[in-house]
Amino acid sequence: MAGIYLDHAATTSVLPEVVDAMKPYFVKEFYNPSSVYQPSQEVRKRIEAVREQIASFIGAQPEEIYFTSGGTEADNWALTALAGRKGRRGGHIITSTIEHHAIGHTCKRLQQSGYAVTYLPVDGRGRIHIEDLKRQIRRNTTLISIMFANNEIGTVQPVAEIGEIAHKLHIPFHTDAVQACGQIPIDVERQQIDLLSASAHKFRGPKGVGFLYVRKGLPLQNLLEGGGQERGLRAGTENVPGIIGMGKALELAAKTMETRRVKETRMRDYLITRITKEIPYTRVNGHQWFRLPNNVNVAFRFVNSESLLILLDMEQICASGGSACNSGSAAPSHVIEAIRVPKEYKNGVLRLTIGEENTMEEMNRVVTVLKAKVAELRKESPEYEDFLNQEQSKENGLEEKQE
Ligand code: PLP
Numbered sequence: 001m002a003g004i005y006l007d008h009a010a011t012t013s014v015l016p017e018v019v020d021a022m023k024p025y026f027v028k029e030f031y032n033p034s035s036v037y038q039p040s041q042e043v044r045k046r047i048e049a050v051r052e053q054i055a056s057f058i059g060a061q062p063e064e065i066y067f068t069s070g071g072t073e074a075d076n077w078a079l080t081a082l083a084g085r086k087g088r089r090g091g092h093i094i095t096s097t098i099e100h101h102a103i104g105h106t107c108k109r110l111q112q113s114g115y116a117v118t119y120l121p122v123d124g125r126g127r128i129h130i131e132d133l134k135r136q137i138r139r140n141t142t143l144i145s146i147m148f149a150n151n152e153i154g155t156v157q158p159v160a161e162i163g164e165i166a167h168k169l170h171i172p173f174h175t176d177a178v179q180a181c182g183q184i185p186i187d188v189e190r191q192q193i194d195l196l197s198a199s200a201h202k203f204r205g206p207k208g209v210g211f212l213y214v215r216k217g218l219p220l221q222n223l224l225e226g227g228g229q230e231r232g233l234r235a236g237t238e239n240v241p242g243i244i245g246m247g248k249a250l251e252l253a254a255k256t257m258e259t260r261r262v263k264e265t266r267m268r269d270y271l272i273t274r275i276t277k278e279i280p281y282t283r284v285n286g287h288q289w290f291r292l293p294n295n296v297n298v299a300f301r302f303v304n305s306e307s308l309l310i311l312l313d314m315e316q317i318c319a320s321g322g323s324a325c326n327s328g329s330a331a332p333s334h335v336i337e338a339i340r341v342p343k344e345y346k347n348g349v350l351r352l353t354i355g356e357e358n359t360m361e362e363m364n365r366v367v368t369v370l371k372a373k374v375a376e377l378r379k380e381s382p383e384y385e386d387f388l389n390q391e392q393s394k395e396n397g398l399e400e401k402q403e
Helices: 016-025 038-060 069-082 102-112 131-138 158-167 240-279 305-315 333-336 360-379 382-402
Strands: 065-068 093-095 116-120 140-146 173-175 194-200 210-215 282-284 294-300 349-353
Touching: 016 140, 038 065, 069 140, 069 158, 069 173, 069 194, 069 210, 093 102, 102 282, 116 131, 131 158, 140 349, 158 173, 194 333, 240 282, 240 294, 240 360, 282 305, 294 305, 305 349, 305 360
Parallel strands: 093 116, 093 140, 140 173, 173 194
Antiparallel strands: 065 210, 194 210, 282 294, 294 349
16 A cells, blocks of 8 residues: 555645646746736736635735745744834734744744743643633733644634634734635634735645735735835745645635545544544543544553654654654654643654545554554553553452452
8 A cells, every 4th residue: 555644734745736727837927927018917917816816715805915935934924023013112922832833933032022922821622711811911912823723733723702802902813824724714804813824835735835814904014125026015026836826726725625624524533533442541632623624633651752653654654743843853842731731641642634635544554553553662661561560460459459
């Protein structure tokens, strides 16, 4: 059997239709959209059509969409541009403890330059509590940035409730929707979102392209100096093939969202049920209901996830121990710490993220391999041996008492 890819939260393969849509813009339609001649103007029209399409997908206006080089850039831009709003140097940002590093590290940098940042805690399933948010709002709060859905545990935040509070108090609300966009419905009007980041490579588009939505009227500072692209706010010749590819990918994602949701949720729940039933000393991380359709995050006691990932790789199964950005680091991720995974489970985290090309047959194989590999690793674990000995002596003690 060919390899099984279960790391769609890290990235997805580009759909062939997307590649086909991009191809002409490398050679035949290579023109710079800022030039005055006709072929350039045709390219300009095409990228403006993508802007309209993205806007309509999230319920925004085309002039509220800015193309970026991906999610990281959109996140950095949103925070740095809005943190010091109204010239309030030393403003206050509210975010959460489980944001992607594109947000977390930017917040740390803003703190170093004088901003105050409040990191809202999350509960054991990874959700912030609205009451905590309300309590932390200050007179000088300039921005609330809470992710739509988490990249490690898949937990979806109460976005509409956050938007409602932010709007009542006239505080801009940014959400990192990199994992959510293309997977679950987004409506910036209904959910009262003021800024939103997304990235094409998470919904079967190309890497290195994304967008930032910014509600009209917000004082967005420019990110890059240079030409007048993106209304003078993000200079640089547009990544035309990337933008075209992102448009095509989003068009297809919109069409298939519901069927993918049903299919992936079924596979997700099947995996979770079988893994927790058939492999003892296993826990599920994240939320049972407010969870991305494709996210499975489990932790095995007496197992080191780095070793497990290597064994899975040898079986041609691609998975992740936490955020892709954290791979190579043995320490439990900030998300795993934030949801207070018990210490016996912290080092045995496994993230499996499903995609539309996965099959039920693959799910079955993954469970079979996991059962074998977890057992293999436990056999080599001195902690597991100690644990079994302790259990045995407890049992013997019980038997003696009963006699
Ligand atoms: N935000 C989240 C939640 C992510 O999962 C990622 C990537 O994994 C990013 C931001 C960064 O996006 P990009 O890879 O497009 O820079």
